Amino acid sequence: xxxxxxxxxxxxxxxxxxxxxxxxxxxxxxxxxxxxxxxxxxxxxxxxxxxxxxxxxxxxxxxxxxxxxxxxxxxxxxxxxxxxxxxxxxxxxxxxxxxxxxxxxxxxxxxxxxxxxxxxxxxxxxxxxxxxxxxxxxxxxxxxxxxxxxxxxxxxxxxxxxxxx
Amino acid sequence: xxxxxxxxxxxxxxxxxxxxxxxxxxxxxxxxxxxxxxxxxxxxxxxxxxxxxxxxxxxxxxxxxxxxxxxxxxxxxxxxxxxxxxxxxxxxxxxxxxxxxxxxxxxxxxxxxxxxxxxxxxxxxxxxxxxxxxxxxxxxxxxxxxxxxxxxxxxxxxxxxxxxxxxxxxxxxxxxxxxxxxxxxxxxxxxxxxxxxxxxxxxxxxxxxxxxxxxxxxxxxxxxxxxxxxxxxxxxxxxxxxxxxxxxxxxxxxxxxxxxxxxxxxxxxxxxxxxxxxxxxxxxxxxxxxxxxxxxxxxxxxxxxxxxxxxxxxxxxxxxxxxxxxxxxxxxxxxxxxxxxxxxxxxxxxxxxxxxxxxxxxxxxxxxxxxxxxxxxxxxxxxxxxxxxxxxxxxxxxxxxxxxxxxxxxxxxxxxxxxxxxxxxxxxxxxxxxxxxxxxxxxxxxxxxxxxxxxxxxxxxxxxxxxxxxxxxx
Numbered sequence: 198x199x200x201x202x203x204x205x206x207x208x209x210x211x212x213x214x215x216x217x218x219x220x221x222x223x224x225x226x227x228x229x230x231x232x233x234x235x236x237x238x239x240x241x242x243x244x245x246x247x248x249x250x251x252x253x254x255x256x257x258x259x260x261x262x263x264x265x266x267x268x269x270x271x272x273x274x275x276x277x278x279x280x281x282x283x284x285x286x287x288x289x290x291x292x293x294x295x296x297x298x299x300x301x302x303x304x305x306x307x308x309x310x311x312x313x314x315x316x317x318x319x320x321x322x323x324x325x326x327x328x329x330x331x332x333x334x335x336x337x338x339x340x341x342x343x344x345x346x347x348x349x350x351x352x353x354x355x356x357x358x359x360x361x362x
Numbered sequence: 363x364x365x366x367x368x369x370x371x372x373x374x375x376x377x378x379x380x381x382x383x384x385x386x387x388x389x390x391x392x393x394x395x396x397x398x399x400x401x402x403x404x405x406x407x408x409x410x411x412x413x414x415x416x417x418x419x420x421x422x423x424x425x426x427x428x429x430x431x432x433x434x435x436x437x438x439x440x441x442x443x444x445x446x447x448x449x450x451x452x453x454x455x456x457x458x459x460x461x462x463x464x465x466x467x468x469x470x471x472x473x474x475x476x477x478x479x480x481x482x483x484x485x486x487x488x489x490x491x492x493x494x495x496x497x498x499x500x501x502x503x504x505x506x507x508x509x510x511x512x513x514x515x516x517x518x519x520x521x522x523x524x525x526x527x528x529x530x531x532x533x534x535x536x537x538x539x540x541x542x543x544x545x546x547x548x549x550x551x552x553x554x555x556x557x558x559x560x561x562x563x564x565x566x567x568x569x570x571x572x573x574x575x576x577x578x579x580x581x582x583x584x585x586x587x588x589x590x591x592x593x594x595x596x597x598x599x600x601x602x603x604x605x606x607x608x609x610x611x612x613x614x615x616x617x618x619x620x621x622x623x624x625x626x627x628x629x630x631x632x633x634x635x636x637x638x639x640x641x642x643x644x645x646x647x648x649x650x651x652x653x654x655x656x657x658x659x660x661x662x663x664x665x666x667x668x669x670x671x672x673x674x675x676x677x678x679x680x681x682x683x684x685x686x687x688x689x690x691x692x693x694x695x696x697x698x699x700x701x702x703x704x705x706x707x708x709x710x711x712x713x714x715x716x717x718x719x720x721x722x723x724x725x726x727x728x729x730x731x732x733x734x735x736x737x738x739x740x741x742x743x744x745x746x747x748x749x750x751x752x753x754x755x756x757x758x759x760x761x762x763x764x765x766x767x768x769x770x771x772x773x774x775x776x777x778x779x780x781x782x783x784x785x786x787x788x789x790x791x792x793x794x795x796x797x798x799x800x801x802x803x804x805x806x807x808x809x810x811x812x813x814x815x816x817x818x819x820x821x822x823x824x825x826x827x828x829x830x831x832x833x834x835x836x
Contacts, residue, residue, distance in 0.1 A: 200651030201395065201418075208369060208396045215373035259652045262394060263422045293423050293430075308427040309419050310393035 202261040206231040209313050221317045223255070232257045236268075236317055240356060241325040245349040249356035253285070253320075255313065265290045265307035268316065272359050275352050277327040277338035286333035289319045370398070370455065378462035387455075390448050394419060394427060399448045401632045403438040407431045410441050413628035421586070421620050435624075440631060583630050584623045589616045605638070606645060610654045621648050 210231070213223050220239035225231050234255040240246030251274055257266040268290060270283040278286050288305040332338030340348045372387040392399050394415035401413040409428040411419070419427050420435045587600070594612045601608035601615065606622050608615065625644055629635050649655050677684070 200647060202651065204397070205395050208371065211369055211371050212373055212396070215371065216376055263419065293425065308430070309415070310427045312396070 200259070202257065202259060203231045205262055206257060213314060218314060218318055220321060221314075223313055223317060232259070232261075234266075234313070235271075236313075238317060238321055238324070241321055244325050245352035246324050246356060249359060251324075251359075253283075255316075262309040262311070264292055265311070266313075266316070268320065273355050274324075275334070275337050275348075275355055276324065277329045277332040277334055277341050278323055279337075280333045284333070285320060285323075286331070287316075287319055287323050289316055374459055375462070378459070378466040380458070380462040383458075383462075387451070390444075390451055398452060399441075399444060401628060402441040402444045402448070403631060404441045406433050406437045410444060413438070413631040414624060417624040417628055418621075421624060435627065438631070442633075445633075583627045586620065586623055589619075606642070607649070614654045618645070618649070618653055621645060621653070 206225070210224055213221075217223075220241070221236065223234055223236035226233055226235050234257070236253045236255055238251045238253060240249035240251065252271040254269050254271055255266045256269075258264045268285040268287075270279060270285065272283075274283065280286060289307060289311060291306045293306050293308055327338070327341055329338040329342055337348070340351070370387075372384040372391070375381050375384040375387065390398055392402070392410075392412040392415055394411050397412075399410070399412055402410045403413045403416055404410050405416065405426050407426050407429050409426055411427070416427075416438060417435050420433060424432055424434070426433050584604075587597075589597075589612075592600070594615075597612065597615055597619075598608040601619070604622065606618065610618070622641075622645055625641050625648075629641055
């Protein structure tokens with residue numbers, strides 16, 4: 198039984214395995230269920246997140262790629278665009294035609310031509326350059342905007358903690 | 363063939379000297395399904411997608427996935443040229459890849475410029491093939507296959523790769539030792555031009571017939587209905603006329619109809635239409651993965667409410683979970699049962715006589731004892747004749763002391779479940795899940811009047827789904 202979604206997910210999985218973008222690893226946790234993936238994202242260089250490895254879980258809907266997956270960080274990520282529970286708030290993950298915050302252009306949102314790879318690359322650049330216009334974590338956004346040194350320090354502490362240092 | 367690749371992917375090229383072919387292959391992929399174009403269609407905004415992909419996408423939000431401009435499925439037009447390119451690329455892909463890999467292993471060619479020539483040559487071969495396809499289909503195939511095979515190593519004079527050209531003039535180049543075996547093959551291929559080559563599985567038709575594009579078959583396309591206006595009964599009748607399943611809620615039927623329309627119309631676009639039966643199979647796949655049957659396979663709603671629910675299968679599958687719950691419940695029960703006064707324990711023991719009693723055949727229960735026992739065991743003995751045997755066989759495993767009735771119940775349970783129907787299983791699992799105060803009320807009833815005890819084992823037979831559902835979700 199091969200649905201459109203699982204065929205495409207397998208295709209993307211193969212592509213990501215043979216030719217992964219730098220700093221990103223992703224694949225299904227269990228090859229029997231292609232609809233739940235785990236991804237590891239490196240903290241971008243030159244940011245306080247540098248050196249960190251951030252595990253995340255991607256859940257795909259049955260009508261993927263018409264609808265986007267959801268993404269949740271499994272570790273603490275102190276970031277204006279990551280909810281305290283780890284859910285990532287980024288325009289590429291928002292379904293087409295649905296703009297809850299009215300901040301995004303339609304062109305930024307999910308479309309079937311996007312892919313896991315593009316999501317993860319977007320998330321990486323989101324980590325490097327937070328968007329504080331529509332923050333998911335208001336406290337983090339305020340700290341990022343008003344007390345940047347404190348923000349950086351906290352992020353670095355989180356990174357060290359996650360690495361067990 | 364060096365190896366068969368079920369899922370062709372552009373990254374296949376990266377490990378070969380022809381890594382720039384990856385870009386070419388990517389360009390031949392539909393952006394939606396990420397596979398080779400299958401019946402590519404051009405939108406009003408000049409983007410190209412597989413027919414099925416773009417139709418599904420348009421029926422979802424009515425916009426082009428690439429540029430988000432509004433579009434309609436009726437405005438899609440076939441991109442026959444691209445289809446030819448894909449078909450010819452696919453025809454040669456496997457062999458080109460094999461040759462490229464061999465080259466890669468030998469480590470002979472390292473020049474990048476050569477790869478680009480190869481990329482360009484595919485285009486050239488296409489135009490040759492296109493020209494040829496207008497004269498004869500069979501010849502078109504021949505040239506198409508052969509040309510593509512050469513794509514990467516038909517040499518410019520610059521290449522001193524030590525290869526020679528096929529003396530029969532098929533245009534292929536090979537090592538000198540390979541000429542001899544090739545001659546036979548070359549002849550054969552000329553004879554059997556009608557026989558299509560095996561090629562990677564991607565849902566794409568075989569190439570020989572792709573050049574029938576001058577005459578797309580006039581098949582009636584279906585149009586979407588105005589679902590808001592049409593009544594459910596009319597919709598069901600319509601479905602019967604169409605020959606597709608008409609069960610489920612109206613919402614589900616609308617989804618199914620949309621899927622069917624997309625499948626059907628995409629098939630109309632194709633120059634190698636498939637049979638209605640195959641389309642129905644596709645619809646069934648959709649049904650199982652996204653439609654009405656999809657929910658049954660998912661964790662949350664396990665389908666226990668359905669009439670044809672396989673209770674025994676479910677029980678076997680979740681045996682571990684059930685026994686864990688039973689063990690936990692038993693533990694809990696023990697801690698509670700220790701605390702009550704002795705009289706309470708005696709009261710508790712009495713209604714469990716059925717189990718106790720049915721256990722007795724091993725201990726030679728007397729007739730009066732059986733009559734003493736309440737209705738539960740009577741219904742067991744009368745309705746389920748094989749039960750006694752089962753109980754006897756399970757008897758020795760059960761400790762003769764019945765100081766803790768709950769243990770006995772739980773241990774008999776599995777034996778009953780194996781030999782009889784779902785009822786005892788339910789009985790077995792139901793009790794541990796009962797709130798703690800329930801047993802005392804339940805038992806007191808049993809002590810006073812025996813009628814309610816009838817209800818306990820029998821009701822679940824009629825209500826297997828519901829109760830099973832309650833258990834499954836916990």
